[in-house]
Amino acid sequence: MAAQPLDFYFDFASPYGYFAAMAIDELAARHGRTVAWHPILLGAVFKSTGVTATVLRPLQGDYLRHDVMRSARYYGLPLVWPQVMPINAVASSRAYYWTAARDVGLARSLAKALYRAHWQEGRDISGVDAVADVATGIGMDADSLKAGLQEPAVKDALRAATDAAMARGVFGSPFIFVDGEGFWGADRLVQVERWLAQGGW
Amino acid sequence: MAAQPLDFYFDFASPYGYFAAMAIDELAARHGRTVAWHPILLGAVFKSTGVTATVLRPLQGDYLRHDVMRSARYYGLPLVWPQVMPINAVASSRAYYWTAARDVGLARSLAKALYRAHWQEGRDISGVDAVADVATGIGMDADSLKAGLQEPAVKDALRAATDAAMARGVFGSPFIFVDGEGFWGADRLVQVERWLAQGGW
Numbered sequence: 001m002a003a004q005p006l007d008f009y010f011d012f013a014s015p016y017g018y019f020a021a022m023a024i025d026e027l028a029a030r031h032g033r034t035v036a037w038h039p040i041l042l043g044a045v046f047k048s049t050g051v052t053a054t055v056l057r058p059l060q061g062d063y064l065r066h067d068v069m070r071s072a073r074y075y076g077l078p079l080v081w082p083q084v085m086p087i088n089a090v091a092s093s094r095a096y097y098w099t100a101a102r103d104v105g106l107a108r109s110l111a112k113a114l115y116r117a118h119w120q121e122g123r124d125i126s127g128v129d130a131v132a133d134v135a136t137g138i139g140m141d142a143d144s145l146k147a148g149l150q151e152p153a154v155k156d157a158l159r160a161a162t163d164a165a166m167a168r169g170v171f172g173s174p175f176i177f178v179d180g181e182g183f184w185g186a187d188r189l190v191q192v193e194r195w196l197a198q199g200g201w
Numbered sequence: 202m203a204a205q206p207l208d209f210y211f212d213f214a215s216p217y218g219y220f221a222a223m224a225i226d227e228l229a230a231r232h233g234r235t236v237a238w239h240p241i242l243l244g245a246v247f248k249s250t251g252v253t254a255t256v257l258r259p260l261q262g263d264y265l266r267h268d269v270m271r272s273a274r275y276y277g278l279p280l281v282w283p284q285v286m287p288i289n290a291v292a293s294s295r296a297y298y299w300t301a302a303r304d305v306g307l308a309r310s311l312a313k314a315l316y317r318a319h320w321q322e323g324r325d326i327s328g329v330d331a332v333a334d335v336a337t338g339i340g341m342d343a344d345s346l347k348a349g350l351q352e353p354a355v356k357d358a359l360r361a362a363t364d365a366a367m368a369r370g371v372f373g374s375p376f377i378f379v380d381g382e383g384f385w386g387a388d389r390l391v392q393v394e395r396w397l398a399q400g401g402w
Contacts, residue, residue: 049259057250059367062370063383070402169260169264171258171260181271182264187386191275
């Protein structure tokens with residue numbers, strides 16, 4: 001039986017999702033696994049469950065900013081605090097699904113490029129033009145992409161991914177499933193790796 | 202200049218506080234440091250900041266239970282899910298401060314015994330009698346302790362510790378300060394250890 005890919009749920013607005021995105025493919029590959037990427041809209045999850053986004057909670061919001069900057073240095077990843085935070089990740093997420101329907105590898109490159117634009121350069125990637133600009137940077141055609149973002153199938157794909165995530169218990173980003181076992185947070189990647197190495201514990 | 206002790210804030214109701222409590226003294230000692238223990242009432246923090254306790258949040262509460270059981274095995278710590286969760290930690294926390302005013306080492310032994318009773322044996326340690334029973338188990342006098350829990354100075358000490366924690370930005374358990382740098386969560390102990398080893402990064 002071929003090993004199942006890991007399921008990687010994330011929101012482009014999430015800095016901890018960025019940390020995981022920069023490491024998850026290599027981590028999985030070390031154990032002969034691949035990763036299925038699933039951008040979702042955490043805002044929809046928060047709205048549905050009546051939870052306030054972490055960054056907007058008293059005390060915790062201030063801590064998050066400090067922890068993110070410190071953790072970036074800890075992981076050895078560049079990080080520039082974005083001009084706008086949290087961004088609206090609708091356009092970025094739809095761009096992922098539109099691209100993935102054509103070329104999953106290219107979609108993954110786009111996702112990483114979007115994360116880098118937002119969290120390594122601090123750019124606001126909320127708008128369609130900003131997303132198209134990042135896509136152009138990896139050789140994609142801006143006009144095709146912009147038209148694609150309006151396709152009902154693309155909107156449906158994002159909605160379905162967010163609904164599926166919630167149905168599996170996802171309430172934060174990143175959220176990673178390994179053979180049905182769910183792990184929340186970039187700080188759980190060490191447990192994800194041990195789970196892959198040992199098949200559980 | 203003598204190195205400052207680490208400040209360790211925790212709630213007896215917190216399973217991640219239990220994980221940290223079983224490791225923090227040895228971790229600090231490896232770097233020539235000691236730890237000042239500060240039990241607090243997170244419920245008071247949640248009430249003041251309008252935040253819902255993690256275990257009571259939709260989706261996240263179910264995940265917490267699963268993550269706690271799995272993390273206990275990961276850390277190699279025994280864990281029995283408590284009969285009552287979350288407990289009211291007022292009596293346990295006051296018992297700590299009453300004892301600490303007499304013998305800090307004994308107070309730390311009491312804190313560890315209370316954590317073990319609650320998270321290794323699953324006992325409900327909300328009540329004064331349950332706390333006194335745990336105290337008796339480490340050779341303390343139950344009647345003196347029970348009388349002590351009513352002392353205004355003891356009640357004040359717990360209130361002051363909780364207020365001081367909140368003033369420093371504490372919103373969860375465990376929360377550890379190393380030379381003014383705050384770290385939230387048992388999963389940040391690896392960062393705490395590196396901070397101690399390198400003096401920051």
